[in-house]
Amino acid sequence: MILWFSGTGNSRYVAQQLAEQLNEHLVSVAEAINFEKFDYTLQPGEMLGFVFPTYSWGPAPIMLELLQNLKVAGYTPATYCYMVTTCGDDVGRSVPIFTKALRKHGFTLQGAFSVQMPNNYICMKGFYVDEKTVEQKKLRAAPERIENVAMRIAEHRCTTDVVVGRWRWVKSHIIRPGFRRYAMSDKPFHADPAVCSRCGKCVEVCPMMNIELTDNGPKWQGKCAMCLACLHYCPTRAIQYGKQTQDKGRYFFRKIN
Ligand SMILES: Cc1cc2nc3c(=O)[nH]c(=O)nc-3n(C[C@H](O)[C@H](O)[C@H](O)COP(=O)(O)O)c2cc1C
Numbered sequence: 617m618i619l620w621f622s623g624t625g626n627s628r629y630v631a632q633q634l635a636e637q638l639n640e641h642l643v644s645v646a647e648a649i650n651f652e653k654f655d656y657t658l659q660p661g662e663m664l665g666f667v668f669p670t671y672s673w674g675p676a677p678i679m680l681e682l683l684q685n686l687k688v689a690g691y692t693p694a695t696y697c698y699m700v701t702t703c704g705d706d707v708g709r710s711v712p713i714f715t716k717a718l719r720k721h722g723f724t725l726q727g728a729f730s731v732q733m734p735n736n737y738i739c740m741k742g743f744y745v746d747e748k749t750v751e752q753k754k755l756r757a758a759p760e761r762i763e764n765v766a767m768r769i770a771e772h773r774c775t776t777d778v779v780v781g782r783w784r785w786v787k788s789h790i791i792r793p794g795f796r797r798y799a800m801s802d803k804p805f806h807a808d809p810a811v812c813s814r815c816g817k818c819v820e821v822c823p824m825m826n827i828e829l830t831d832n833g834p835k836w837q838g839k840c841a842m843c844l845a846c847l848h849y850c851p852t853r854a855i856q857y858g859k860q861t862q863d864k865g866r867y868f869f870r871k872i873n
């Protein structure tokens with residue numbers, strides 16, 4: 617079983633590729649949380665996988681929310697448990713943070729991998745989507761990386777292979793708590809009514825069912841995962857986050873040939 621979360625499609629793609637190569641089935645974390653489906657059963661020998669984006673040098677907080685309620689019948693100390701996190705650059709101390717959270721809920725992490733994918737974080741000064749050449753380079757490199765990760769998961773390797781990056785302690789334990797507290801609210805989202813075509817795409821792509829479409833455009837409801845799907849998929853670029861996103865690029869995953 618692979619429990620996955622994704623905003624702009626990178627982690628969904630990775631989860632789908634892994635599921636195909638490992639013959640596993642996929643479970644959407646957003647659906648689990650939205651519909652309070654927290655009870656799952658593993659078949660004998662089945663693995664337990666988690667695939668999600670890195671947010672502020674830690675696991676996307678929604679994954680930690682999932683663990684609060686997750687019950688997995690059939691899980692034993694022999695079950696191979698792994699995480700794969702997608703990131704634009706580096707994951708900081710995501711692995712120890714997720715290991716600790718899993719342990720608290722009775723699971724032991726054995727394999728941890730990162731996959732660099734195009735960056736989607738643009739809500740603060742100094743953060744941009746990748747240049748097209750970098751985006752394409754990452755997308756071209758991804759299939760081989762995923763295949764390699766899948767091979768090691770299939771072999772139940774006890775290993776950590778992630779891009780940690782510099783200043784990991786400061787990023788994960790000083791910046792991240794502040795980010796979670798002050799930079800994950802959906803209050804700064806707004807859509808220009810003159811630009812919004814009321815197409816409903818933002819409602820459709822929001823994994824948390826957090827957007828209501830009114831006559832004046834989208835309204836955010838306060839249960840946001842900060843995945844930025846609404847902002848990036850909006851076809852008219854009507855959606856902004858505060859004042860920082862107006863002139864920045866947009867990104868969502870599309871398969872390249
Ligand atoms: C709120 C937020 C915080 C992010 N923080 C990081 C980070 O700390 N390090 C990093 O390399 N990428 C970071 N990113 C980029 C994403 O991890 C990356 O683009 C990821 O592949 C997006 O996955 P998705 O398309 O499945 O949503 C962040 C993105 C968001 C939305």
Ligand code: SF4
Pocket residue numbers: 807811812813814815816817818819829833834849850851852853854855
């Ligand atoms: S996706 Fe953009 S254009 Fe479509 S309804 Fe939402 S804000 Fe309006």
Ligand code: SF4
Pocket residue numbers: 623802821822823824825826827836839840841842843844845846847
């Ligand atoms: S409101 Fe936007 S950022 Fe928040 S969960 Fe929905 S799509 Fe993601």
